[in-house]
Amino acid sequence: MNLALKDIGFQRLRFAATGLGLGLLFTLVLAMGGIYKGLVEEATQLADSLEADIWIVQRDTRGPFAERSVLPAETEARAQVVTGVRSARAFTYVFIQREHRGRPLRLGLVGLAWPLDRGDRLPIVEGRALRAGRYEMVADRMLGFALGEVVHLSDENYTVVGLTRGMVSSSGDGIAFFTLADAQRIEGYLAPESLRLARAGRTGSSFPAPFETAIAPRQEQVSAILVEVAPGASAADVLQAFQAWPDVTARSASEQRALLLQVVDKPRRQILLFRVLLLAISGIIVSLILYNMTVARTHEIGVLKLMGARTSMVAGMILQQAMLLWAAGYAVALALAVLTFDRFPRKVTLTGEEIVLVGVVVFVVCVLGGLAGVVRALRIPANLVLAS
Amino acid sequence: MSALGAEALRAEGLVKTYGSGHTALRALDDVSISTRRGEVAALLGPSGAGKSTLLQALGLLSLPEQGTISVGGRVVAVDGQAREDLAAIRRGGMGFVFQKANLIPFLTARENVLLALQINGRVGAPAAKRADDLLGYLELTERAAHYPAMLSGGEQQRVSIARALANEPAVVFADEPTAALDKKRGRDVIELLGEAAHDHGTSVFVVTHDHRTLDLFDTIYEMEDGRLRPQPPVS
Known part of the structure; x- marks a missing residue:
């Protein structure tokens, strides 16, 4: 008993x-x-899923996650020709807050280097990666979008073609992935009146500028360059080569990971x-x-x-x-x-x-x-x- | 009354004092007592006379500073020092019945009896048969599967008697077992204890205030101021 x-x-x-x-x-x-x-x-999933061996960011910054990082877009081309580099991809990462269906929508805006990077590495749980150079997006489920839903951002509509899981920023905001061009357009969009004022301001000066000049500089900036080291090449040697560049800061994947963990420390x-x-x-x-x-x-x-x-x-x-x-x-x-x-x-x-x-x-x-x-x-x- | 058997319990020269100095109270003052198997003894006395202290001493629950206690002819405690495992002696050699039945509320009547056997290391079919036999003897077979809360006061007390008798103890101590019962049920309980004592060869030692049942005892003791004196049996 x-x-x-x-x-x-x-x-x-x-x-x-x-x-x-x-x-x-x-x-x-x-x-x-x-x-x-x-x-x-x-904190680390986004960086991990991008599968970069080396991160090149703005000199002396801890970007692009801990702080803003701005690099000239041509850095991508410079990086591609370095010995031991298999690929170099531009990458943008900013936060935007807009309105969607009458509710505030805050999301991490990631631009991928189309067509080199279509988002195939992302943990897509529903739908697919990007298959078109424009007007498609892959969003994290946390954002609440449905597959096939059309989202109006800035002056364009984007169709949700894939949904990821767990792709959020360190602050918990869901991340959406676009082609680099779309991401830059969404981020740098200026309303027509703003453009007119900008053009008028320039026209009034001694250096008149055409319409494109008002927005062009933003399109040539990226947040980081993601470098993949070629098989057989020494990652340490390649990293050292980038670290010798005076205009950028280069970090290994593990250093970038450690930096991300510091953000949520x-x-x-x-x-x-x-x-x-x-x-x-x-x-x-x-x-x-x-x-x-x-x-x-x-x-x-x-x-x-x-x-x-x-x-x-x-x-x-x-x-x-x-x-x-x-x-x-x-x-x-x-x-x-x-x-x-x-x-x-x-x-x-x-x-x-x-x-x-x-x-x-x-x-x-x-x-x-x-x-x-x-x-x-x-x-x-x-x-x-x-x-x- | 019936012929008495071998000595079940003997205590000699028990002295127990509470407190010290001028506030010291001698609860047991050179008390000697013995009971034989089959004997039913009553212990009377006013409150504070030392009855409970004597019961605790004889039940090996609180040893006196002085004196010797023997159970079944074996000396088990001398001058406050245990000579044997007292809990083991209680397990197999003693049973207790209280004013309240003090049954384990989450066990049925049968399980309460089985528990006493299990504590003494008796399990399995023989233990189950022993429990069933005792419940039958005490006319509780129909109530065996009932929890204590579902039993009347008299039934609960009979279950506690079955539990006390489960291990064929040398002595059963009963502390005011009729206090919570009416006259008829009180007599029933004492008669039952007497029958059990005679049938099972157990010595029964009852602390009581109930003078209505004194005619059912073989021996009557009276305590006053820590001293014990035998009384003639009530005819």
Whole structure:
């Protein structure tokens, strides 16, 4: 006869409610870990998916993600002829905030070097990559666009041909991918009245300029050049060659990744600290629950001890209940994680390693809580029932 | 009354003092007592006379500073020091019945009896048969699957008697077992304990205030100011 199971069976609803409460608490612990990992993944996923070996950005900047980076577009052509370079692609990255269907729309605007880069490397979960040089876009699901939806940006319409997952900026805004030309047009669009004023201003000066001059300089700027090293070539040598250029800063992929992680360093540390705090709170709550369960059974434990029950029997009952509560709570937590984490606004990454790690940690917390109950039980005198 | 068997319990020269100095209270003052198998003994006395202290000492729950306690002829405690595993002696050699039944609420009547057997290492079919036999003996077969909350006070007390008798103990201690029952049910419980004592060869030691049932005891003791004196049986 297992006393722990008998007790739990007798008060099923109470146990279920306690297990549910613990499950919600453990879900938070899992979520914090998932958000932590998700933050790291979100920060690096865009850079990782672009598969560049070397990033060339504006001199002495930490662009294009941590700060603005502006390079002349011809840098792409200069990079392509460097020994050991397989490909060099221009890349733009800016944020825009527009209105769509009456709601504010903030998105990361990425321009890919069409036709060299059509977005085939992106984690497309629905639809396809870019297949036309103009008026197509691949958007992250977070932006809420449907496949085939036409989105009006600046003065043109763009059709959503593909949807990605997890492609967001470090601030959590969804990213949309266009050809470089489209991205530059969207970013640099000026309303007709603005153009007229610009032209009038120039016409009024001693150096009259044609219409194209008003917008041309913006079209020749990019945020970065993504370099792929040729097979067999030394990435370090190629990087060194670019680092010798006086007008740019060149970084390896790992340096760029480290830079991206610096961008989210504070939120990461904050989440980590919050998670530690949450674990401590969980430990205290679990200990209190198990301690109070023991206190509620003081009389019965006194009867057991009076009858000569061994310490192992009493301790076993409490520890088994602690473990059953852990099992029930963690099962609830895992179920909730599977059902809800995908619906969180930011990416929550749940890995098998994380499931095992958190499971072990909360198991230890439950056992420690159970031990607090055991210590209480051991202090209950065998003559309690006679004395009361 | 029936013929008494071998000595079940013996205590000699028990002294127990609470507090110290001028506030010291001698709860047991050189108390000696012995019971035999099959004997049903009552312990009377006013509140504060030392009845509960004696019960705790004889039940090996709180040892006195002085004196010797023997169970079944074996010395188990001398001058406050245990000579054997007292919990083990309680497991197999003693049973307890209280004013309230003190059943485990999350176990059925049958499981409460089985628990006493399990604590003593008795499990499986023989233990189940023993529990069923005892419940049948106490006319509780129909109520075996009921939880304590579903039983009447008298039924709960009978289950607690079955639990106390489960391991064929040498001694059953009963602390005011009739206090919460009416006269008829109180007599029923004492009669039942008496029958069990005689049928199972168990010594039953009852602390009681209930003078209405004194005619059912083989021996009556009275305590006052920590001292024990035998009383003549009530005819």
